[in-house]
Amino acid sequence: MTSEAFVWIWFPDETKPVLCGKLQENTGELQFYYGKSYLERKNAISLDIREMPLESGVFRPRFGEMHGVIRDASPDAWGRRVLLYRLNQRTVTELDYLINAGSDRIGALVMTKSSDHYPSKKTETATIDQLVEAAELIENGQPLPDTLAIALMHGSSVGGARPKALLYDNQSSWIAKFSSTTDQYPVVRSELAAMWLAGQCQIHVPALRLIESLGKDVLLVERFDRINGDSGIKRRFMISGLTALQLHESESRLASYLDLTGLIRRYGKNADQSNAQLFRRMMFNILIGNNDDHARNHAFFWDGTFYQLTPAYDICPMLRSGLTANQAMIVGKQGRLSTVKNALSEAGLFGLTKEKAAFIMEELVDKIETLWADASDYARLTKFQSDLLRKSTILSQGVFFR
Numbered sequence: 001m002t003s004e005a006f007v008w009i010w011f012p013d014e015t016k017p018v019l020c021g022k023l024q025e026n027t028g029e030l031q032f033y034y035g036k037s038y039l040e041r042k043n044a045i046s047l048d049i050r051e052m053p054l055e056s057g058v059f060r061p062r063f064g065e066m067h068g069v070i071r072d073a074s075p076d077a078w079g080r081r082v083l084l085y086r087l088n089q090r091t092v093t094e095l096d097y098l099i100n101a102g103s104d105r106i107g108a109l110v111m112t113k114s115s116d117h118y119p120s121k122k123t124e125t126a127t128i129d130q131l132v133e134a135a136e137l138i139e140n141g142q143p144l145p146d147t148l149a150i151a152l153m154h155g156s157s158v159g160g161a162r163p164k165a166l167l168y169d170n171q172s173s174w175i176a177k178f179s180s181t182t183d184q185y186p187v188v189r190s191e192l193a194a195m196w197l198a199g200q201c202q203i204h205v206p207a208l209r210l211i212e213s214l215g216k217d218v219l220l221v222e223r224f225d226r227i228n229g230d231s232g233i234k235r236r237f238m239i240s241g242l243t244a245l246q247l248h249e250s251e252s253r254l255a256s257y258l259d260l261t262g263l264i265r266r267y268g269k270n271a272d273q274s275n276a277q278l279f280r281r282m283m284f285n286i287l288i289g290n291n292d293d294h295a296r297n298h299a300f301f302w303d304g305t306f307y308q309l310t311p312a313y314d315i316c317p318m319l320r321s322g323l324t325a326n327q328a329m330i331v332g333k334q335g336r337l338s339t340v341k342n343a344l345s346e347a348g349l350f351g352l353t354k355e356k357a358a359f360i361m362e363e364l365v366d367k368i369e370t371l372w373a374d375a376s377d378y379a380r381l382t383k384f385q386s387d388l389l390r391k392s393t394i395l396s397q398g399v400f401f402r
Helices: 068-072 077-087 094-100 128-139 146-152 187-200 249-254 257-267 271-288 340-344 354-378 383-392
Strands: 004-009 018-026 029-034 109-112 164-168 173-178 208-213 216-222 226-229 232-235 238-240 299-302 307-309
Touching: 004 094, 018 094, 068 109, 068 238, 077 094, 077 128, 094 109, 128 146, 128 164, 128 173, 128 208, 128 216, 173 187, 187 208, 187 216, 187 271, 187 354, 187 383, 257 271, 257 307, 271 307, 271 340, 271 354, 340 354, 354 383
Parallel strands: none
Antiparallel strands: 004 018, 004 109, 018 029, 164 173, 173 216, 208 216, 226 232, 238 299, 299 307
């Protein structure tokens, strides 16, 4: 059974990784040690400025099996399903997931069995049709033929619960998000509509494309943790909002937009601007009915000195059966309640006056009202699908209740 793994890191503006330290399994914990040579580097950065400062010795997770920043580099539900197929072994440990999640996972950390060298990214590629077919077979619990083995390799390092994979072209890296057999409405197209609309509302979003493969919708989201340059591909270190808040998975309901504002003020670059952007995202989520805004659906770039909000992602309106709803994170004095009043109640923590916060809200309402039809057309929603979302969740009456 694997009991240790070596951690590699890409520094900002570098195209090759360096050995950072080691993970050692000890009585159910993954304990971390920085390498001596790493600590001697002038450009070394801490993996977590609060929990894993640049010091020698052992770092034990405060709770759970591993530190949050290590968990961020591990596959989530979908990636784990893929790896269970690939590894084909009775017991799969957290170290197994970390080591086998692939060399091109999200962020700038990778774990390997060897400290001697970092294995280069495999050059095999898969077609979008192969990726769609492999995802469908995995989702349905069916065995994969050998011809789809390459495609399988492209799904183990991406987070989230829905089927997805990595895709590459000559200049960019993309996350391909597939429709699911369990979808009760066009989730992929709805997400594209919401993400496009967010971009029209001064929310930073990545490039997006919608394609079809084997009769299924595929949303392509450009990866913002990669920078393609003449010298090669650079990676950007990312941490989830959950890790930034120093919360365990079991504490996700305690996550708060309000606490994120304090973190941004302490460690963020351009804190006032970032907090205003965070408020805009929170309000937008409420107005369009995206209540899957949990702390893992927020993230920061980390360069060793500052946290910086990443572009927004995973914004998708969700069908609502009633007028009352809750966000996944705390938004104001009434906790997670999905109302404009609640979102405005702590505007000062975002560095906004009541008047400015109200202006942002009114601006968003006007943009959503005016541009929802355009967003629907852009995402190729039918009129019925667009009207269904508009009546049940987009600018729902419930969010305006006092």
